[in-house]
Amino acid sequence: QKEVxxxxxxxxxxxxxxxxxxxxYSDRVSQSFFWYRQYSGKSxxxxxxxxxxxxxxxxxxxxxxxxxxxxxxxxxxxxxxxxSATYLCAVNNIPQPIISSNYKLxxxxxxxxxxxx
Amino acid sequence: xxxxxxxxxxxxxxxxxxxxxxxxQTKGHDRMYWYRxxxxxxxxxxxxxxxxxxxxxxxxxxxxSVSRQAQAKFSLSLESAIPNQTALYFCATSGVLSGETQYFxxxxxxxxx
Numbered sequence: 515q516k517e518v519x520x521x522x523x524x525x526x527x528x529x530x531x532x533x534x535x536x537x538x539y540s541d542r543v544s545q546s547f548f549w550y551r552q553y554s555g556k557s558x559x560x561x562x563x564x565x566x567x568x569x570x571x572x573x574x575x576x577x578x579x580x581x582x583x584x585x586x587x588x589x590x591x592x593x594x595x596x597x598s599a600t601y602l603c604a605v606n607n608i609p610q611p612i613i614s615s616n617y618k619l620x621x622x623x624x625x626x627x628x629x630x631x
Numbered sequence: 632x633x634x635x636x637x638x639x640x641x642x643x644x645x646x647x648x649x650x651x652x653x654x655x656q657t658k659g660h661d662r663m664y665w666y667r668x669x670x671x672x673x674x675x676x677x678x679x680x681x682x683x684x685x686x687x688x689x690x691x692x693x694x695x696s697v698s699r700q701a702q703a704k705f706s707l708s709l710e711s712a713i714p715n716q717t718a719l720y721f722c723a724t725s726g727v728l729s730g731e732t733q734y735f736x737x738x739x740x741x742x743x744x
Contacts, residue, residue: 522671546731557721557735558674602674606731618664618689619733623673 516541518605520622528630533590535625537603540584546606547579547586552624553599561601562588593629600624634658635736637722643742644712652707652739654722662725663705664733665689665697667718674721680705712743 517540527533535549546565550558564570564577564586576589586605590597603622635656644650654663665677666689676689678697686697694716698706709716719740723733 548732555719555738555740557738559735560732563730563732604733618676618679619731621674623671 516544516605516607516620518603518620518622520601520603520625522623523626524628525625526628526630527593529593529595531593531629533593533597533627533629535588535590535601535603535627537586537588537605537622538584539586539603539605539620541605541607541620542581542584544584544605544607547577548604548619549575549577549586549588550602550604550621551597551599552602558602590627593627595629595631598627598629600626635722635724635734637720637736637739639739640737641740643744645744646713648712650709650712650741652709652720652722652741654705654707654736656703656722656724656736658724658726658729658734659702660724660726660729660734661702663699664723664725665695665705665707666721666723667691667716668721668738669718677707709741709743714743717741717743 519538549562552558562577564579570577574591578587602624604619607618638653664679666674675691680686680699696708721738722736725733
């Protein structure tokens, strides 16, 4: 069973601080990694995708990937109250044997982030 | 207009009833998915379809069935609803050009009494 683990939180940070969200995954051959944001009662929306080791920045968001450690993280700089949501980490599942590019995603259970004004 | 739509948005039904949840998309994606979300359990895959002729069970398919009527339409049926199927249901799509990125519909909140 391929697993994606996240700290359920809640993670509470003050407005303007850096929020750090972490995710580990069990399938060593995973190649694609995603962070989704989900507001309460709403659908998940994509924030970032990352495919290569290192950092990827998009505005206030930075995704970090370390395949050797099977670890992906999301940093949110200058956190705002509107960032308060559940953040879902998702990792692709590569079917074995590899016969197509039709992969599924496995989602972590999410980390609840609260940004306090 | 939304790219991925789900109907109904809310549904209350009784134990033993058959109900259908519908998903339509205008993104031109070939892959469609049904998930359910429960508090503390995250998103769990029920069924997925990579094209009209391809239907696959996910991790929790018991008690559910699906129909891929067209590339743009994917329906989820609960043959005989039971209370523990009360959950938030999401449809998602992805396509070749989007890689594995999945795009979600707004969700259907289902209550089984």
